[in-house]
Amino acid sequence: MTAPAPIVGVIGGGPWGLSLARAARRAKQSEVVLHTRRHADGSLPGIRIVRDFAPFADTPLIIVAVPSPIVRSVARDLGDHLSGRHMVVHGIRGLSGEELHTVSQILREETPARRLGALGGPVQAPELHSGRASAMVVGSAYPDVTATVEATMAGPWLQVKTTDDIVGLEWASALMGCLSVGLGYAQVRDDVSPGLLAALVSGAVDEAVAIAKVAGAQASTLYGLGGYGDLLASMALHDRPEVVVGRALARGASLEEAQREAELRVEAVELVPRVARYAQLHGVASGFFAALADILMGETSPEAALARLFGMSTRG
Amino acid sequence: MANKRAAPIFRFNDQRARLVRRTVDRVCEDMDNPLLALNDAAYHETRRLDGSKRAKDQERLERWKGLARRLGKMTQGERELALRELVTEYAEDIAGNFDPRVFSFSTRLVPTLVTGLLNPSRLVRSISDPTSLFSIESLRDKVRVEGDVERLRRLAEIGTLVFVPTHSSNLDSIVFGFAIEASGLPPATYGAGKNLFTNPLLSFFMHNLGAYRVDRRLRHGIYKDCLKTYSTILIENGFHSLFFPGGTRSRSGMVEQHLKLGLVGTGIEAYTRTLLAGQERKVFFIPSTINYLITLEAETLIDDFLEAAGKARYIIENDESSRVARVAAFARKLLGMDGSVVIRFGEPLDPFGCAVDGAGVSHDKRGRRIDTASYVRDVHGNFALNAARNNQYTRELGLEIADGFRKETVIMSTNIVAAAAFELLRQAAGTQDLFSVLRVRDEIVDRDTLAREVLRVRDQVVDLEKSGGVHLHEGLHNISGGDLVAQAMRAFSGYHTTPVIQPRADGVALRDPKLLFYYQNRLTALGLGYDPTRTAVGRAS
Numbered sequence: 001m002t003a004p005a006p007i008v009g010v011i012g013g014g015p016w017g018l019s020l021a022r023a024a025r026r027a028k029q030s031e032v033v034l035h036t037r038r039h040a041d042g043s044l045p046g047i048r049i050v051r052d053f054a055p056f057a058d059t060p061l062i063i064v065a066v067p068s069p070i071v072r073s074v075a076r077d078l079g080d081h082l083s084g085r086h087m088v089v090h091g092i093r094g095l096s097g098e099e100l101h102t103v104s105q106i107l108r109e110e111t112p113a114r115r116l117g118a119l120g121g122p123v124q125a126p127e128l129h130s131g132r133a134s135a136m137v138v139g140s141a142y143p144d145v146t147a148t149v150e151a152t153m154a155g156p157w158l159q160v161k162t163t164d165d166i167v168g169l170e171w172a173s174a175l176m177g178c179l180s181v182g183l184g185y186a187q188v189r190d191d192v193s194p195g196l197l198a199a200l201v202s203g204a205v206d207e208a209v210a211i212a213k214v215a216g217a218q219a220s221t222l223y224g225l226g227g228y229g230d231l232l233a234s235m236a237l238h239d240r241p242e243v244v245v246g247r248a249l250a251r252g253a254s255l256e257e258a259q260r261e262a263e264l265r266v267e268a269v270e271l272v273p274r275v276a277r278y279a280q281l282h283g284v285a286s287g288f289f290a291a292l293a294d295i296l297m298g299e300t301s302p303e304a305a306l307a308r309l310f311g312m313s314t315r316g
Numbered sequence: 317m318a319n320k321r322a323a324p325i326f327r328f329n330d331q332r333a334r335l336v337r338r339t340v341d342r343v344c345e346d347m348d349n350p351l352l353a354l355n356d357a358a359y360h361e362t363r364r365l366d367g368s369k370r371a372k373d374q375e376r377l378e379r380w381k382g383l384a385r386r387l388g389k390m391t392q393g394e395r396e397l398a399l400r401e402l403v404t405e406y407a408e409d410i411a412g413n414f415d416p417r418v419f420s421f422s423t424r425l426v427p428t429l430v431t432g433l434l435n436p437s438r439l440v441r442s443i444s445d446p447t448s449l450f451s452i453e454s455l456r457d458k459v460r461v462e463g464d465v466e467r468l469r470r471l472a473e474i475g476t477l478v479f480v481p482t483h484s485s486n487l488d489s490i491v492f493g494f495a496i497e498a499s500g501l502p503p504a505t506y507g508a509g510k511n512l513f514t515n516p517l518l519s520f521f522m523h524n525l526g527a528y529r530v531d532r533r534l535r536h537g538i539y540k541d542c543l544k545t546y547s548t549i550l551i552e553n554g555f556h557s558l559f560f561p562g563g564t565r566s567r568s569g570m571v572e573q574h575l576k577l578g579l580v581g582t583g584i585e586a587y588t589r590t591l592l593a594g595q596e597r598k599v600f601f602i603p604s605t606i607n608y609l610i611t612l613e614a615e616t617l618i619d620d621f622l623e624a625a626g627k628a629r630y631i632i633e634n635d636e637s638s639r640v641a642r643v644a645a646f647a648r649k650l651l652g653m654d655g656s657v658v659i660r661f662g663e664p665l666d667p668f669g670c671a672v673d674g675a676g677v678s679h680d681k682r683g684r685r686i687d688t689a690s691y692v693r694d695v696h697g698n699f700a701l702n703a704a705r706n707n708q709y710t711r712e713l714g715l716e717i718a719d720g721f722r723k724e725t726v727i728m729s730t731n732i733v734a735a736a737a738f739e740l741l742r743q744a745a746g747t748q749d750l751f752s753v754l755r756v757r758d759e760i761v762d763r764d765t766l767a768r769e770v771l772r773v774r775d776q777v778v779d780l781e782k783s784g785g786v787h788l789h790e791g792l793h794n795i796s797g798g799d800l801v802a803q804a805m806r807a808f809s810g811y812h813t814t815p816v817i818q819p820r821a822d823g824v825a826l827r828d829p830k831l832l833f834y835y836q837n838r839l840t841a842l843g844l845g846y847d848p849t850r851t852a853v854g855r856a857s
Contacts, residue, residue, distance in 0.1 A: 006695045060695045079682060084668065084691030112680035114668060114691060114712070115705070141711075143704040148695050 005030040005152055009059030011074060013038040015264065016091060017065035019128035020119075021047050024063070026131060027155040033059050057081045061089070061148055063119070064107070067265050068094025072106050079111035087145045089117035089138065093177040094267040095170070100215065100278050102170040117145040118166050120173035120226040122233030123158070124240060135159040137226040139169030161225050168221030171212035176227055177242050178268040178275060179204050180234040182292050182309075184246025187235075189306060200309055201231065204288040211275060211289070214282045241266045249295055250302055272296055323472075323502030324554040325526045328414035335553070339407040339546045340400065343538070346545075350395040351387060353538050357402070358384040360536040399538070406542040412505060412528035459491060462787075463661030463724075465499040467674040468602060471664055472502050474676040475598030476551050478583050479504055480717050481659075482572055482605045482725075483560035485612045486635075487643075489527075492558065492606060495659040505550060506558035507543070507579065526555075532564075544582050551586035551599060561717060565613070567621035569837035571605070571725050573718045580717070581710035584667040588692045588706070591699045596689065598676050601713065603662040603720025607789075609728050609807045610656075611834075612636050612646045618834035622754070646811060656807070658728075660787065662720040668709050669716035722841055726787045727777050733804035734835035735845040736769035737761070737817060737826050742846060750848040754830060760823045767797030774800065776844050786842055 005028035010021040013036020021034045025046045032047045033055050041049040048055075056062055056078060066074050071092060082088070088111065092103045104116045117140030127134040138149040138160055146162035154160040163169055179201070186192045186200055209222045221227060234240050238247075241262040248258035259266060273293040279286030291308045294300040300308070324331075347353055358380050365377040383398065390398070471477060481492055489506060496504060505526035510533075530543060551557055559579045562572035583599045590597040611617070616635035636642040663671055668691045670678040678686045691709065694700040738753070740761050745753045778793060780786045792800060801817075801824065808816040808831075816832060818825045826832060839845030 060697070076682065079680070079684065083687055084689075085693040085697065087695065109681050111682075112670075112684055112686045114709070141708045143708075144694065144702060 006061050006148065007031045007033065007059045008152055009033045009035070009056045009062040010065060011035040011053075011056075011062065011078065012065035014065065014067075015125040015129070017063075018044075019125040020063050020065055020091060023128045023158060024152055027153050027158065028151070030152055053078045053081045056086075057083075060085060061087050061152060062113075064088060064090040064103075065092065068092050068096060068103065068267055071103055072096070072110060075107050075110035079113075082111050082113050084112060084114060086111075086113045087115040087117065087142075087148055088113040089119055089140070089145065089149055091119040092267070093120075093173045095174045095271060095274070098274060098277065100274060102167060102215075104166055104170060115142045115145045116140060116166070117142070117149060118170045118173070119149075120169045120230065121161065122225065122230045124233075124237060126239070128158070131157050133157045133159075135161065135225060135229070137161045137163060137169055137224075139163045139166040139221070139226070141166055163221055163224070163226065165218045165221040167215060168212065168217035169226045171215055171217045172208075172222045172224075172227035172230065174267070174271060175208040175212060175222070175275065176230040176234070177266075178272045178289065178292065179208060179231055180240060180242035181246040181249075181266070181268050181272070181296070182288065183231065183234050184240075184243035185250040185292075185295060185302075186246075186306070186309075187243070188247045188250045189302065191303075191306060200288075205231065207279075207285060207288045210284050211279045211282075211286065214279075214284055242268050245269065252302070255296055255298065269296060323556060325414050325503050325505055325556070326416055328412070328505075328526060328555070331553070332411055332413070335546070335549055336404075336407045336411050338549050339411075339542060340403050342549070343403045343407075343541050343545050344396065344400050347399060347538075347541070350392070350399045351390075353536075354383065354387055354395060354399060354402070357536040357538045358387070360534070364533060364535075402538060403542055406534075406539055407546060409531070410528050410543060410546050412526050414505075414526040459494060459498070459657045459659065460790075461495045461499050461659050461661070462726075463604070464663075464674075465501070465661060468499070468501055468661055468664065470674050471600045471672070471676055472556065475600055476554050476586070477501070477504065477556040477600050477602060478551065478580075479556075479558040479602045479604055479661075480561050480580065481558070481603075482566070482721055483562045483564070484566050484569065484606065484617075485608065486565070487612055488560070488565075488606050489558070491657055492604070492659060495661075499661075502556050504556040504558040507547070540578065544578060544585075547579050548582040548586045548589070551583055552589050552597070554597060561714065565617060567617045568840075569611070569614070569618065569834040571721050571838060571841040573721070573841050575714045575718060577710045577714045580714060581706060584692075584706045584709055584713075585701065587667050587688075588699065588701050591689055591692060592701070598688065599667050600672055600676070601665045601667065601717065603665065603717045603724060605658075605660045605662070605721060605724040605726065607658040607660070607726040607728060608656070609730055610646075610811055612643065614831055614834050615812060618830050621834075622830065658726045658789065660724040660726060662724040665713065665716055665720070667713060669713040723785060724787065725838065725842065726789050727792075727838065727842075728789045728807075729792060729800050729804040730807050730835050731838040732773050732777065732792070733766075733770055733801055733817070734832045735773045735839050736766060737824075738829070738832045738836045738846050739769055739773075740766065741826055741829055741832065748848070750833070753846075754833065756826075756829060759826045760820055761826060762823045763798065763801070766801055766824050769797075770800050771797040773839075773844065777839075777842075780842060780844070 008024040008030045010017050010032060021032050024030050025032045033050055034047050035050050035053065037051065039049050064071065088107055090103045090107065095102060096106060104118055107113060107116050117138055119136055119138055121135055121137035123134040123136040136158065138146050140146050141164055150160045150162060182204060183201065186197050205228055209219045212222055213219060234243055237243060241264045244262040245258040245266050248261045259269065272289060276286045276289040276293045279289060288309065291305050295305050361380045362377065362384065365373045368374065468477065481488065489508060503526060505528060507530040508527040510529045510531040528546065547557065561575040561577065561580050563576035566572055583601060587599045613635045666672050666678045666688050670680060670686055672678050678688045680686055692699055741756050741759055742753045744759050745756050774792065777786060777788050781788050805817055805819065812831060814828045816828045818827050836845045840847045
């Protein structure tokens with residue numbers, strides 16, 4: 001007899017959190033509890049809306065999908081209701097502070113939960129929302145976490161790949177988010193041929209791998225579905241928020257205008273300059289990230305930025 | 317204080333047969349594929365014994381070759397029987413013994429012997445006052461025990477203590493045993509290298525003090541399973557235990573940061589099994605450090621570290637600890653100085669690496685109380701043995717133990733002066749390359765320059781100590797650089813075969829770069845001192 005699917009708790013009422021809640025409900029008819037202030041209880045079929053964290057004491061699997069700046073305070077409050085039994089995974093593409101701490105580190109510091117995981121890969125909120133076939137990656141050093149997420153979320157329309165390299169997956173998600181901005185930027189430029197774009201992407205991913213390795217990530221994770229795969233998907237995802245920001249900037253929009261155009265919060269905007277500084281501190285080449293930071297800060301023209309990037313991509 | 321005589325080890329001999337039987341049963345029951353396991357054992361043992369000229373080894377080799385030939389033709393039942401015979405042989409070999417009379421005798425003998433080595437005239441005086449022979453007080457000034465001992469005594473009544481100290485000398489188990497005894501803590505059983513049992517005197521005590529035998533030459537899965545299972549069963553049954561998670565003595569002198577977690581992991585399994593049996597018994601790990609002003613085997617250890625083949629020489633059988641005269645000279649030297657050995661019991665941890673208070677309650681990093689049992693519940697809320705999950709908990713526990721090692725390290729005058737002197741050697745060599753620095757011989761440095769460098773290193777340690785990152789040995793906080801050098805020089809002089817540093821008319825001669833490297837390495841894990849893997853960031857130019 002198959003054991004019943006565990007109750008799934010989702011924290012975060014934005015499009016991503018809502019899509020994850022729907023996906024969990026759709027996959028195994030799991031009972032889903034969603035913490036959100038945007039929706040009223042009863043407004044989402046099969047999903048129980050809650051306003052505080054107490055109900056999460058009874059949800060053995062919890063998915064956190066809130067913006068990275070508030071994850072620490074959310075985790076601290078949530079932690080009051082958790083025990084060692086809980087599995088907590090997050091789907092946040094951020095890295096915290098100048099030391100670039102991963103979200104799982106924050107969850108470790110702020111909650112008693114130890115079985116932590118991260119979601120990554122190419123899947124986007126609209127695909128999850130509509131049930132269009134896609135793929136995601138779950139990373140955890142705890143095999144029971146990856147197994148539980150796979151059993152809870154996977155279905156004919158959603159492939160769930162697993163990795164034990166949670167650090168690699170968290171860094172891959174964050175850095176590919178950053179590179180997606182650059183991708184959007186390059187895509188709309190007439191002076192960027194497909195060949196040049198491929199060279200830029202390839203060089204930028206190599207650079208991301210070198211930086212993430214400093215933090216203990218495995219290169220294979222960044223070159224896999226959670227890294228390269230994620231970036232490849234961005235090429236076709238014209239409405240991915242990071243890509244939207246990059247495109248707008250390339251057309252000469254200000255950062256503020258570009259972010260408005262994306263409609264959603266883009267973690268990469270604040271992250272790119274920190275990644276460049278982190279790489280410099282650790283003696284890792286960061287030409288792509290530094291150029292991207294200049295683009296975001298408006299400190300370079302599109303032409304000059306591309307000349308810099310092109311110069312780098314053709315070196316060696 | 318807890319009644320030490322109530323500790324389970326005092327009932328060990330009554331339980332020995334049952335413990336061995338349970339070990340055999342569990343190893344055999346959990347073995348998925350006896351054919352694979354026996355093949356693996358035969359392969360490793362044949363390789364190990366092949367070429368040995370000892371008659372016993374040749375006999376064993378023939379046995380293994382015979383088994384390897386027969387394995388393919390055996391029925392499943394015959395393989396299971398062969399497995400059981402082998403496991404029984406190993407479990408009997410591993411299991412220790414505990415004689416309360418020997419324990420009682422040794423707790424009096426150790427201070428006496430050490431006192432005698434330190435001060436022979438005391439032995440003469442003791443003729444008129446025999447009770448002075450048995451005074452443990454005489455050792456207290458020499459071997460200091462620090463840490464929250466009262467909390468450990470309470471925890472010993474609630475659950476099973478697992479001491480996990482740093483390891484730098486074959487004297488560690490004796491010194492640590494003394495620390496446990498002197499602190500009023502119950503004795504702990506521990507796994508001692510089988511090579512130590514070849515010394516008749518040591519063997520007599522180890523055999524009768526609850527030590528179990530670990531044969532590090534045996535690398536195959538069946539033996540490792542026996543060892544881990546025996547340890548698990550001991551902990552489940554409340555036997556306080558001692559592991560050296562460094563695995564072997566630190567060759568470099570560094571505080572161990574890469575730990576071998578096989579036996580450490582038995583704590584989680586033991587705890588989970590008590591929950592499954594409905595008889596929860598908590599397990600508390602105590603990261604501890606053993607800090608020597610000078611190390612008995614420093615010369616051999618650092619040579620071994622520096623030799624290309626050093627890492628392969630896992631068992632050293634001919635170092636200073638096997639020479640009685642060297643041990644006596646060392647003891648006389650070391651114990652002639654107050655506080656020359658400091659043992660620090662660190663903050664207790666549960667098997668999941670969480671901090672534990674005096675009532676045995678675990679807390680998360682925010683200080684919340686945690687139900688420890690919740691960590692081994694599965695997604696449906698049931699207790700479950702899950703080896704892959706437990707391995708990850710153990711890795712995280714290992715990180716906390718390594719962190720405890722750093723925080724509980726006591727930096728001695730010898731470490732500071734060695735770090736300062738080695739930095740001056742490095743400057744003289746004009747390179748970061750270790751072997752170039754080690755080739756600089758008999759460098760004479762100006763006393764004031766050395767004193768200044770010593771104070772710079774000392775102040776770095778003080779800064780780290782303020783943030784709880786380390787402990788500076790008592791009495792070093794406010795003394796001058798010159799006095800610190802003089803103190804270290806007194807400690808170094810007279811024991812090592814080559815003087816480490818030596819006063820000269822025109823300054824101080826840095827005589828033995830290898831030993832300076834060894835003693836300064838104690839600072840490396842703290843991010844201080846010379847680290848050949850690091851660039852010279854933050855160094856004085």
